[in-house]
Amino acid sequence: MLQYINLKIDGVNIRAAKGTTVLDAAFEYGICIPNLCHVPNLSNIGACRICIVEQIVNGRSKVTTSCTLLVQEGMIIKSNTDKIRNLRRNIAELLVAQAPNSKAIQDIAVRCGVKKVRYPFRNEKCVLCGRCVRACTELFRAKAIGFVGRGKNRHIDSPFGVLSEFCKRCGACIDLCPMTITPCSGPMKPGKERLCGECESQLYLSDKTPDHCVWCELGKGFQCGRY
Amino acid sequence: MTKINTISDLNALRNKIINEQKKFKITVTLCGGTGCQASGSQAVIDALKNELAKQQLMQTVYVRRTGCHGFCEQGPLMVIEPGNIFYCHISPEDVFEIVSKTILKGEVIEKLLYKDPVSGNLIKTEKEIPFYKAQDRHLLSQNMKVDPCSIEDYIAMGGYAALAKTIFEIPPDRIIKEIKESGLRGRGGGGFPTGRKWAECYEAPGNEKYVICNADEGDPGAYMDRCVLEGNPHLIIEGMMIGAWAVGAREGYVYVRNEYPLAVKNIKIAIQQAMNMGILGEKIFGSSFSFHIEVARGGGAFVCGESTALMASIEGKVGEPRPKDVHTVVDGLWNKPTTLNNVETWANVPSIILNGSSWFASKGSKGSKGTKILALTGHIKNTGLVEVPMGTPIRTVLFDIGGGALNGKTIKAVQTGGPSGGCLPDSKFDLPIDFDALYEAGSMIGSGGMVVMGKETCMVDVAKYFLTFLQDESCGKCVPCRLGIDRMLEIITTITEGRGKPEQIELLQELGDTISQTSLCGLGKTAANPVLSTLRYFREEYDAHINEKRCSAGVCQALITYRIDPEKCTFCGVCKSTCPHNAIIGQKKQVHSIDLQLCQKCGICRSECKFDAIFVN
Ligand SMILES: Cc1cc2nc3c(=O)[nH]c(=O)nc-3n(C[C@H](O)[C@H](O)[C@H](O)COP(=O)(O)O)c2cc1C
Ligand code: SF4
Ligand code: FES
Numbered sequence: 001m002l003q004y005i006n007l008k009i010d011g012v013n014i015r016a017a018k019g020t021t022v023l024d025a026a027f028e029y030g031i032c033i034p035n036l037c038h039v040p041n042l043s044n045i046g047a048c049r050i051c052i053v054e055q056i057v058n059g060r061s062k063v064t065t066s067c068t069l070l071v072q073e074g075m076i077i078k079s080n081t082d083k084i085r086n087l088r089r090n091i092a093e094l095l096v097a098q099a100p101n102s103k104a105i106q107d108i109a110v111r112c113g114v115k116k117v118r119y120p121f122r123n124e125k126c127v128l129c130g131r132c133v134r135a136c137t138e139l140f141r142a143k144a145i146g147f148v149g150r151g152k153n154r155h156i157d158s159p160f161g162v163l164s165e166f167c168k169r170c171g172a173c174i175d176l177c178p179m180t181i182t183p184c185s186g187p188m189k190p191g192k193e194r195l196c197g198e199c200e201s202q203l204y205l206s207d208k209t210p211d212h213c214v215w216c217e218l219g220k221g222f223q224c225g226r227y
Numbered sequence: 228m229t230k231i232n233t234i235s236d237l238n239a240l241r242n243k244i245i246n247e248q249k250k251f252k253i254t255v256t257l258c259g260g261t262g263c264q265a266s267g268s269q270a271v272i273d274a275l276k277n278e279l280a281k282q283q284l285m286q287t288v289y290v291r292r293t294g295c296h297g298f299c300e301q302g303p304l305m306v307i308e309p310g311n312i313f314y315c316h317i318s319p320e321d322v323f324e325i326v327s328k329t330i331l332k333g334e335v336i337e338k339l340l341y342k343d344p345v346s347g348n349l350i351k352t353e354k355e356i357p358f359y360k361a362q363d364r365h366l367l368s369q370n371m372k373v374d375p376c377s378i379e380d381y382i383a384m385g386g387y388a389a390l391a392k393t394i395f396e397i398p399p400d401r402i403i404k405e406i407k408e409s410g411l412r413g414r415g416g417g418g419f420p421t422g423r424k425w426a427e428c429y430e431a432p433g434n435e436k437y438v439i440c441n442a443d444e445g446d447p448g449a450y451m452d453r454c455v456l457e458g459n460p461h462l463i464i465e466g467m468m469i470g471a472w473a474v475g476a477r478e479g480y481v482y483v484r485n486e487y488p489l490a491v492k493n494i495k496i497a498i499q500q501a502m503n504m505g506i507l508g509e510k511i512f513g514s515s516f517s518f519h520i521e522v523a524r525g526g527g528a529f530v531c532g533e534s535t536a537l538m539a540s541i542e543g544k545v546g547e548p549r550p551k552d553v554h555t556v557v558d559g560l561w562n563k564p565t566t567l568n569n570v571e572t573w574a575n576v577p578s579i580i581l582n583g584s585s586w587f588a589s590k591g592s593k594g595s596k597g598t599k600i601l602a603l604t605g606h607i608k609n610t611g612l613v614e615v616p617m618g619t620p621i622r623t624v625l626f627d628i629g630g631g632a633l634n635g636k637t638i639k640a641v642q643t644g645g646p647s648g649g650c651l652p653d654s655k656f657d658l659p660i661d662f663d664a665l666y667e668a669g670s671m672i673g674s675g676g677m678v679v680m681g682k683e684t685c686m687v688d689v690a691k692y693f694l695t696f697l698q699d700e701s702c703g704k705c706v707p708c709r710l711g712i713d714r715m716l717e718i719i720t721t722i723t724e725g726r727g728k729p730e731q732i733e734l735l736q737e738l739g740d741t742i743s744q745t746s747l748c749g750l751g752k753t754a755a756n757p758v759l760s761t762l763r764y765f766r767e768e769y770d771a772h773i774n775e776k777r778c779s780a781g782v783c784q785a786l787i788t789y790r791i792d793p794e795k796c797t798f799c800g801v802c803k804s805t806c807p808h809n810a811i812i813g814q815k816k817q818v819h820s821i822d823l824q825l826c827q828k829c830g831i832c833r834s835e836c837k838f839d840a841i842f843v844n
Contacts, residue, residue, distance in 0.1 A: 118734050128703065
């Protein structure tokens with residue numbers, strides 16, 4: 001029998017099935033927590049750290065990722081405090097400085113309130129969110145791709161660098177990749193990378209990032225589960 | 228080998244061993260730790276045994292080869308009892324003299340004595356050495372009494388008595404209560420209360436539980452865990468068994484860093500010996516308690532010391548941390564409740580059980596009890612492993628034990644806690660070595676590394692050094708740690724190259740704060756410490772690099788120029804002939820100078836000049 005658990009996210013009373021993550025519980029009630037590496041129905045690895053929230057335990061606040069946190073009875077979660085918004089913005093800034101050539105990443109930057117980027121831009125092709133790896137491993141049990149290397153050398157590759165015979169060419173990895181959607185105005189040339197922010201109608205979001213869904217255009221087709 | 232089935236068996240065996248050892252009139256203790264082996268202790272031991280055999284002294288002289296004593300820089304070391312005579316830097320050629328003079332006649336050989344670098348006096352006995360005298364060597368002194376490959380030595384010293392007491396007299400909840408009351412906190416870096424960890428694991432549902440000893444020790448410069456595991460492996464086994472009894476585990480792992488072959492060898496030998504005696508295995512001491520230990524070799528990365536990465540590594544997966552929203556005491560190795568403790572933490576357990584929690588709690592400060600082993604290195608006279616009660620001021624370690632800075636210079640800073648610890652200036656040297664006090668000061672005890680820095684150290688460069696290490700060692704899984712450290716290093720590099728901007732200081736602070744609050748594992752959470760602590764205490768050095776393009780310590784290559792002091796130059800021409808870039812101009816019998824366009828700042832001229840005429844600007 002399904003067991004239900006009561007908790008509070010941003011002051012809202014929430015009832016969620018036991019075993020649900022805080023992130024999924026929040027979505028269900030229309031509370032928007034930005035995220036990147038989370039994919040519905042796949043395991044959560046807590047890699048991007050965009051989905052951080054504050055958990056209040058015995059009066060003390062603890063920053064943790066909502067995608068890896070399971071709901072517990074009486075839990076108090078705050079997803080949209082000044083502290084969280086600042087931290088989230090700083091993480092999004094790191095991401096967009098690393099990989100500006102993706103609409104998904106640019107959307108996250110706008111959503112998280114990045115107004116300027118204080119680091120020199122790079123033009124990496126992968127943000128190591130690991131969505132592809134988990135889709136391949138968990139949905140298709142193919143393990144045709146995985147993480148290789150540590151730290152700066154970490155990258156995604158097929159085992160031993162050769163196309164695995166287990167690859168069914170299903171393309172799930174490509175569908176889930178945040179880097180395949182280019183910014184609306186087309187790919188940025190090397191040296192011309194910038195913070196896009198062109199979705200002017202959406203920019204007000206970055207001033208007052210909403211904690212409830214306003215059906216914005218950001219994340220359309222990617223991390224937002226509503227579309 | 229005899230099996231031990233009761234406490235009285237153990238006591239009888241201990242008395243028998245002690246009586247046997249009493250037959251020897253003289254005991255020679257030689258250090259066979261990794262440090263002393265590197266300086267040739269094996270050859271000394273072989274030579275000594277040969278010489279004793281030749282002179283037919285094998286029945287009167289007992290040669291004990293022990294683990295590390297912690298004074299490796301003086302190795303190979305020897306202590307001769309009775310008399311407590313201490314010899315250092317021994318070579319095989321000295322052995323004949325030692326046997327014929329000291330062992331046979333009790334004469335002291337002066338040239339082998341230790342010379343105190345502070346007073347310049349020769350010191351005859353081990354007890355009088357200032358380096359040892361100011362310490363409280365509760366764990367390290369045990370190393371000197373046992374041959375790591377001899378379970379008899381360990382039993383003679385009172386070993387496995389705590390285990391027997393536990394199994395026959397103390398139920399698990401009382402063990403946990405005792406450990407809680409002792410105030411023991413984890414020595415692996417986090418300082419988590421050990422008793423609480425055990426209690427949570429004890430209460431966690433499930434019959435299958437594990438205990439693990441963390442001997443990964445990836446911090447550069449730290450070797451206290453190696454020293455204890457290598458020198459006294461039975462102590463760790465006993466500690467783990469008491470822990471297993473308390474939490475209800477039947478299996479344990481010792482996770483040893485791959486680079487520690489001697490530690491792996493010694494712990495394996497110790498496990499075998501304990502199995503043979505019935506101390507490990509099924510139905511220990513004839514009770515219903517069974518316990519097995521396996522040795523797992525480390526994955527070779529710093530991050531594998533992190534609890535979840537370590538467990539993944541034992542399971543045969545990639546050694547990568549995972550989120551710990553459910554603690555490892557509930558969901559650990561193979562998803563079973565697991566108690567992971569550091570080597571030194573386990574090593575403290577048997578004596579707490581034997582002597583009681585109040586004995587342990589009587590040492591140390593309010594929030595940190597017992598002793599802590601520190602690895603003292605850097606610009607200091609005495610280097611080595613130092614064991615002091617918690618709460619000892621940093622100053623005592625630096626000056627009473629360490630003997631002060633090299634060459635009578637001043638100490639500028641100490642870096643405590645390994646790569647992700649912090650740097651403290653001399654105004655903080657009165658702080659006690661205590662988990663909470665150091666944490667509040669922006670540093671930590673960490674695993675116990677203590678690097679002393681002199682005037683010629685540039686603090687910005689230090690931050691850069693540790694960031695480089697952490698960048699290499701980060702697993703790269705989470706964004707703040709992977710990209711954040713990378714960007715911090717990028718900024719620090721621009722600062723050391725003279726391209727820094729004032730606003731970058733604030734960015735460093737903000738970024739450091741973000742990394743520490745949002746990273747997935749402890750590596751990221753502490754990675755900003757080297758930057759944040761140097762910013763906090765040595766802000767003026769950052770400012771000098773940025774605003775005046777000046778590195779006062781003369782370290783950052785882009786910001787320094789080499790010059791020749793015309794007063795001191797004797798026109799000898801050595802610099803001119805050694806400069807690989809032909810950057811030195813000057814005729815015979817004329818003051819030389821350096822062509823700054825050609826100079827590549829290699830510093831060779833400076834080290835070659837006998838008259839100290841070349842200086843850094
Ligand atoms: C990056 C990283 C490296 C670590 N390395 C070690 C180590 O080498 N040895 C160790 O005992 N603990 C290490 N730790 C701490 C362990 O995660 C864990 O807290 C500790 O082993 C628990 O034992 P304790 O409570 O006895 O300290 C490390 C932690 C981190 C985050
Ligand atoms: S904090 Fe660093 S080491 Fe830890 S999981 Fe994240 S990337 Fe890996
Ligand atoms: S979505 Fe939670 S960490 Fe990436």
